[in-house]
Amino acid sequence: MLKKNVNINDLATRLGLSKGSVSRILNDPQAPFAPETRRRVMALAAELEYRPNAIARALATGQTGSVAFWIRDLAVAYNAHVAQAFETQIEAAGYHLFIRLYGGGEGKPFPQMTPENADGIVTHGAPPHGWTVMAQSDSRRVPLVLTGAILDPEALDWVGVDFYGVSRTAVEHLLASGRRRVALLTPSHQCDDRRLAYLEVMAEADLAPEVIETDGESRSAVRRSLAEYIAAHGHPEAMFCHNDDAAIAASRVLVDLGLRIPDDVALIGCDGIEDIEYLTTPLSTIVLPIDEMCALAWRYLKRRMQEPDAPPQRITLQPTLALRASSGVS
Amino acid sequence: MLKKNVNINDLATRLGLSKGSVSRILNDPQAPFAPETRRRVMALAAELEYRPNAIARALATGQTGSVAFWIRDLAVAYNAHVAQAFETQIEAAGYHLFIRLYGGGEGKPFPQMTPENADGIVTHGAPPHGWTVMAQSDSRRVPLVLTGAILDPEALDWVGVDFYGVSRTAVEHLLASGRRRVALLTPSHQCDDRRLAYLEVMAEADLAPEVIETDGESRSAVRRSLAEYIAAHGHPEAMFCHNDDAAIAASRVLVDLGLRIPDDVALIGCDGIEDIEYLTTPLSTIVLPIDEMCALAWRYLKRRMQEPDAPPQRITLQPTLALRASSGVS
DNA sequence: CTGTTAGCGCGTTCAA
DNA sequence: TTGAACGCGCTAACAG
Numbered sequence: 001m002l003k004k005n006v007n008i009n010d011l012a013t014r015l016g017l018s019k020g021s022v023s024r025i026l027n028d029p030q031a032p033f034a035p036e037t038r039r040r041v042m043a044l045a046a047e048l049e050y051r052p053n054a055i056a057r058a059l060a061t062g063q064t065g066s067v068a069f070w071i072r073d074l075a076v077a078y079n080a081h082v083a084q085a086f087e088t089q090i091e092a093a094g095y096h097l098f099i100r101l102y103g104g105g106e107g108k109p110f111p112q113m114t115p116e117n118a119d120g121i122v123t124h125g126a127p128p129h130g131w132t133v134m135a136q137s138d139s140r141r142v143p144l145v146l147t148g149a150i151l152d153p154e155a156l157d158w159v160g161v162d163f164y165g166v167s168r169t170a171v172e173h174l175l176a177s178g179r180r181r182v183a184l185l186t187p188s189h190q191c192d193d194r195r196l197a198y199l200e201v202m203a204e205a206d207l208a209p210e211v212i213e214t215d216g217e218s219r220s221a222v223r224r225s226l227a228e229y230i231a232a233h234g235h236p237e238a239m240f241c242h243n244d245d246a247a248i249a250a251s252r253v254l255v256d257l258g259l260r261i262p263d264d265v266a267l268i269g270c271d272g273i274e275d276i277e278y279l280t281t282p283l284s285t286i287v288l289p290i291d292e293m294c295a296l297a298w299r300y301l302k303r304r305m306q307e308p309d310a311p312p313q314r315i316t317l318q319p320t321l322a323l324r325a326s327s328g329v330s
Numbered sequence: 331m332l333k334k335n336v337n338i339n340d341l342a343t344r345l346g347l348s349k350g351s352v353s354r355i356l357n358d359p360q361a362p363f364a365p366e367t368r369r370r371v372m373a374l375a376a377e378l379e380y381r382p383n384a385i386a387r388a389l390a391t392g393q394t395g396s397v398a399f400w401i402r403d404l405a406v407a408y409n410a411h412v413a414q415a416f417e418t419q420i421e422a423a424g425y426h427l428f429i430r431l432y433g434g435g436e437g438k439p440f441p442q443m444t445p446e447n448a449d450g451i452v453t454h455g456a457p458p459h460g461w462t463v464m465a466q467s468d469s470r471r472v473p474l475v476l477t478g479a480i481l482d483p484e485a486l487d488w489v490g491v492d493f494y495g496v497s498r499t500a501v502e503h504l505l506a507s508g509r510r511r512v513a514l515l516t517p518s519h520q521c522d523d524r525r526l527a528y529l530e531v532m533a534e535a536d537l538a539p540e541v542i543e544t545d546g547e548s549r550s551a552v553r554r555s556l557a558e559y560i561a562a563h564g565h566p567e568a569m570f571c572h573n574d575d576a577a578i579a580a581s582r583v584l585v586d587l588g589l590r591i592p593d594d595v596a597l598i599g600c601d602g603i604e605d606i607e608y609l610t611t612p613l614s615t616i617v618l619p620i621d622e623m624c625a626l627a628w629r630y631l632k633r634r635m636q637e638p639d640a641p642p643q644r645i646t647l648q649p650t651l652a653l654r655a656s657s658g659v660s
Numbered sequence: 661c662t663g664t665t666a667g668c669g670c671g672t673t674c675a676a
Numbered sequence: 677t678t679g680a681a682c683g684c685g686c687t688a689a690c691a692g
Contacts, residue, residue, distance in 0.1 A: 008669070009670095017679090019671095020680075027671080032678095034678095037677085052669080053670070054447050055447045055670090057670055058385045058684095060670045064385070075410065077410075081404075084405050096430075098428040099404075099431075100426070101417050117384050219604060252607065274405075278609075279608075337684095348662070350663065350664075350687080350688080364661065364662090383684085386687090389668050389670090391687065391688095
């Protein structure tokens, strides 16, 4: 804002050319211009460090060359990994990525207006009020792809992850070891397939469900909530955790109490983040196909940007259960 | 792009008003208009779900209402925390944050053009080639604040962190326990105050320095490099680690080898991320003042946006050494 | 109280 | 091979 940026008009007047000619020479290598003219233009542009104003260009072309990635919270390690993975996808295509946070910890809603006016949006792990995006997308029609646990299959492009089957397997695995007091560790009000599968398997086994709800999703919040819970109710024999961060926090609580994993309490996490390899007791977990999910999301988004009226694109990916020492595998 | 977005012209024609009037009513609650007119405008805007085109607005006003945060790599947990902390700062001021990645793991340079044309930029942990930003900033003059370990004090606004003094203290602390084979664990080619302080303290103590260079910054890279190193050279009695991720990776390597922390190898990390509270042996570390750093960066940036010609704003913050069990504190 | 006009910086027709 | 003019959607200054 200080020194006025050189713009295409400055170049044109200095060169004795018209604005339009300069623009075409700069943007279209095929444009029919005298080599000498072309050379002069390029030289002056370089000398003056001319950089086209991206906003004006976006206004004129209707494209920004950027994609927005909306995510809830970078403090959850898994989210940061997904963001990074998606960046890898689109940078190869020459697009820029903006990461936007839509809920700094708690209930901040989606931004009403997206100042970036990205050419497309990918959201990950959208909460219920995330569906405001749908409404927005309906009037503005920004290409949008949802990823993660999909709650609503209607009228959108998405790359979903099916937590149901693998969650059942996880809980069944914990029960198979003979443990009967198997709990679910999850944020309060979180009601997804992980919880559903857990409740069903417990019911089928004629066991009372034990849902330990945490007051927040951060490790410290989980740690606090779980410590209080155990102080009040004693510890379960096994825990199926909502994500790996919760499982990591749980390990800390258990170790602090002198409890052994898996002997006293077995643990299974979810997400498959790298961090769990650094725990003393390797953590069993549900591994999500992050790279595949991001690759598909990007493919869908590209298609939607090119063909706004293409039919809905949807896929459901299956995570895999990785059994390690924390759930009693030798 | 599908359905044409309603724009301010649509509103104006439907209302029988001029574009300018609609604009003023929408943006300026104080503008002198008949209450009835105002009501009609607001009603139609709501009904049609009118959303101003942010790009056109930005072009007209010269402001975007957004700030870009450039960071190297979200896979390093500390970076994700800083991004999150900075977001907290600016959202309070009503600004939007874009997180941009400038080096997906390795040497990708800064984006030449910033498509977001943010009103300001904050970078964190800029590498040497990050100084291209300076050049860019010199011709375009986007308000810019650097944070983290500052290499070059010239002609910029920055919130620096002084690693030198605290690093000396850390190394001296390791030596004070009688350990003599004290190593530095750092990425290769990383040459900052941590390394400098380490080398000086070792020299002053008449000890041979032992720099263990890792081939990359990720936990897995550190893990691999360190394992190979120890296989070849045996293990040192203590390690001063470049950051907490490196320390966490080191713990894993040591545990796998059956070595005890701190009895066989003492460890001190750097950054003070939350993750280290979840290791079996609490990790000694250098705690960086993340919140203070972000708050100051935002204050400096605001000032620079308001007064482009304000004098340089600079401060150097002091981290603190948090001693825990990993370095032999009882 | 409201309408008109002139840009913001660029790409992109159409002519010449 | 080049120039002139228009439009993207909006804000702002000046009329009336």
